[in-house]
Amino acid sequence: MRFLKLAVLYTALLTGANAALADAALEAMREGTMRKLLFHSDAQPVSQAPFTTPEGEEFTLADWQGKYVLLNFWATWCAPCRHEMPALDALQREFGGETFEVVTIATGRNTLQGIERFFAEPSDTAPPITDLPILLDPKSDLASEMGVLGLPITVILNPEGEEIARMRGDAEWYGESARAIIAALISGAG
DSSP: OHHHHHHHHHHHHHTTOOHHHHHHHHHHHOOGGGGGOEEEEEEEOOOOOOEEOTTOOEEOGGGGTTSEEEEEEEOTTOHHHHHHHHHHHHHHHHHOSSSEEEEEEEESSOOHHHHHHHHHSOOSSOOOOOSSOOEEETTOHHHHHTTOOSSOEEEEEOTTSOEEEEEESOOOTTSHHHHHHHHHHHHTTO
8 A cells, every 4th residue: 555655646746746746745755764854845055065085075065966965964983874874875776877866974073994994894784885975074064054963864955956855863765765755856857
């Protein structure tokens, strides 16, 4: 029954439903841990504070404009982050491309060695992280300007680079509900 409900809502989005119906459909897809994902009634501007790769290459969130972005703030010492990172990796593997990207940013004091170990060490239930970027916000400038209090925080950005949804805490990002939400979002991106 749940799959049928998600299929009907997804179909409504694909067939060009109006914005209000699309918003209602996305809201209705929120099941399980996705109930914590809160969609904004109006898109919100985001910080353009820079963050870097381990090699020092600088980026801002504007570098991902043109696609939906699932932006995840995390840290090596964060147990819930460790729990959800394999699901984010799987989500990137399935949906990552021209219209969608998972962007993970280690915020605060995280050593590169600690991050690499975090990504390389499989847990009892998950393989190593292979498809997510290592991006750094060592002084938490971006996190601070984005109102990140506690970790993990996940933000969804629209192709215009605006925040359209936010979640506090970890979630089953590769669960049926999360995948339906992402599929619905990117189906309208083409």
